[in-house]
Amino acid sequence: MSSRPLQYAIYKGMSGKFGAVQFNFHPPHYYKDKEKDFTGSRALDQDGRLLEAQGWRQREGAIFVEAAPTVGPNKYDWDQKVTFALSVTDMGKIVHFLTTAKDLSIMHDPGAKSDSQGQVKKYLNMQSPKGLLEGGAMLTLSQNGAKGEMRHTVPLTPDECMVIRQLLLTAIPGALQWD
Numbered sequence: 001m002s003s004r005p006l007q008y009a010i011y012k013g014m015s016g017k018f019g020a021v022q023f024n025f026h027p028p029h030y031y032k033d034k035e036k037d038f039t040g041s042r043a044l045d046q047d048g049r050l051l052e053a054q055g056w057r058q059r060e061g062a063i064f065v066e067a068a069p070t071v072g073p074n075k076y077d078w079d080q081k082v083t084f085a086l087s088v089t090d091m092g093k094i095v096h097f098l099t100t101a102k103d104l105s106i107m108h109d110p111g112a113k114s115d116s117q118g119q120v121k122k123y124l125n126m127q128s129p130k131g132l133l134e135g136g137a138m139l140t141l142s143q144n145g146a147k148g149e150m151r152h153t154v155p156l157t158p159d160e161c162m163v164i165r166q167l168l169l170t171a172i173p174g175a176l177q178w179d
Helices: 088-100 158-175
Strands: 008-011 020-026 029-032 035-037 057-059 062-068 070-072 082-086 104-108 121-127 137-145 148-156
Touching: 008 158, 020 148, 020 158, 062 137, 062 148, 062 158, 082 088, 082 104, 082 121, 082 137, 082 148, 088 104, 088 121, 088 158, 148 158
Parallel strands: none
Antiparallel strands: 008 020, 020 062, 029 035, 029 057, 062 082, 104 121, 121 137, 137 148
């Protein structure tokens, strides 16, 4: 029996000021139109070759980062969350930030290369004004689009930064099936 990896969540709404952030690993999968196959049972032939002639493609894994605002002490509004999918390259950028503390900004356009290009833009920003070991970091996820702007900031302690760094270092090979 295969189980999904557990979610890593950080909650900072005790005072009602900051929100929450959670990290979810999604393994590589095969896709065809809107159909997904995480096992390869439909996408691979008996010799383990991808059935490209039938329209199947392989996609690397990702980490989905979700941030939600707090609406009171220890209460979060997950209906107002911003979701950001980290590619392997994005994971590397965050690991670099968590090693050097040089400000990080990543922008995604979910509609890129389609008719909805530019309609929604998502941003992940990380800063560490006092240095990672002294003050941790600030993680901000924001989204601009038809619903207006949503922006959620979550402070990360130095130990939370170290956990995230280790999780990303472990996730990169898994996202590429190199594990």
